Amino acid sequence: DSGVTQTPKHLITATGQRVTLRCSPRSGDLSVYWYQQSLDQGLQFLIQYYNGEERAKGNILERFSAQQFPDLHSELNLSSLELGDSALYFCASSVGGKGYTGELFFGEGSRLTVL
Amino acid sequence: SQELEQSPQSLIVQEGKNLTINCTSSKTLYGLYWYKQKYGEGLIFLMMLQKGGEEKSHEKITAKLDEKKQQSSLHITASQPSHAGIYLCGADRTWDSNYQLIWGAGTKLIIKP
Numbered sequence: 001d002s003g004v005t006q007t008p009k010h011l012i013t014a015t016g017q018r019v020t021l022r023c024s025p026r027s028g029d030l031s032v033y034w035y036q037q038s039l040d041q042g043l044q045f046l047i048q049y050y051n052g053e054e055r056a057k058g059n060i061l062e063r064f065s066a067q068q069f070p071d072l073h074s075e076l077n078l079s080s081l082e083l084g085d086s087a088l089y090f091c092a093s094s095v096g097g098k099g100y101t102g103e104l105f106f107g108e109g110s111r112l113t114v115l
Numbered sequence: 116s117q118e119l120e121q122s123p124q125s126l127i128v129q130e131g132k133n134l135t136i137n138c139t140s141s142k143t144l145y146g147l148y149w150y151k152q153k154y155g156e157g158l159i160f161l162m163m164l165q166k167g168g169e170e171k172s173h174e175k176i177t178a179k180l181d182e183k184k185q186q187s188s189l190h191i192t193a194s195q196p197s198h199a200g201i202y203l204c205g206a207d208r209t210w211d212s213n214y215q216l217i218w219g220a221g222t223k224l225i226i227k228p
Contacts, residue, residue: 002157002159043205043218043221055211055213056210056211056213056215058210088155090157090158092158098213099213100146100207101148101205101214101216102146102163103148103163105160106150106158107157108156109156109157111155
């Protein structure tokens with residue numbers, strides 16, 4: 001058990017819809033990362049938050065947004081969903097801070113299927 | 116092509132045999148990480164290498180970093196069914212004023228009993 005909790009584990013929805021994925025980081029971790037994993041693209045960095053502030057943006061689409069709340073949990077919002085958004089979405093947490101990434105603790109992921 | 120190339124893409128090994136997975140970077144390596152993923156589950160950290168020539172071991176898994184070749188190798192000795200899964204390497208890349216991980220495509224390891 002990594003200590004990182006993601007909900008929901010599975011989600012099936014239709015094109016054009018909007019979903020919210022939730023992540024509770026490991027106790028004491030200030031950094032939260034969101035990744036997308038698909039068969040064709042592999043594991044792609046979407047966005048990172050550190051102590052409530054956005055720290056870095058990766059390959060995140062404009063239709064996607066995220067935030068980290070004062071209690072440090074994070075939500076990833078995906079809107080106007082397309083078939084190609086079907087993927088496994090991971091949240092990971094770390095102590096954070098500047099410098100190398102260091103060890104990340106991953107949740108079990110939220111599998112999104114868009115029909 | 117990917118910045119981080121992993122080879123082989125997949126591997127079927129008889130239980131008890133040794134194996135090696137490679138990860139080659141097209142750019143200078145700073146931090147290099149190895150993670151293991153079981154199908155449909157989250158990634159589990161194995162080890163991080165930072166310095167050229169560095170070698171780390173975790174149970175029967177050993178990883179080395181060759182800074183000159185910009186390559187890391189992961190070696191499993193006397194493989195067991197518990198070693199089956201997908202092994203991913205990740206590398207720190209400068210991103211804005213910090214670092215983020217980029218990832219290899221993964222190596223799928225199957226252990227035959």
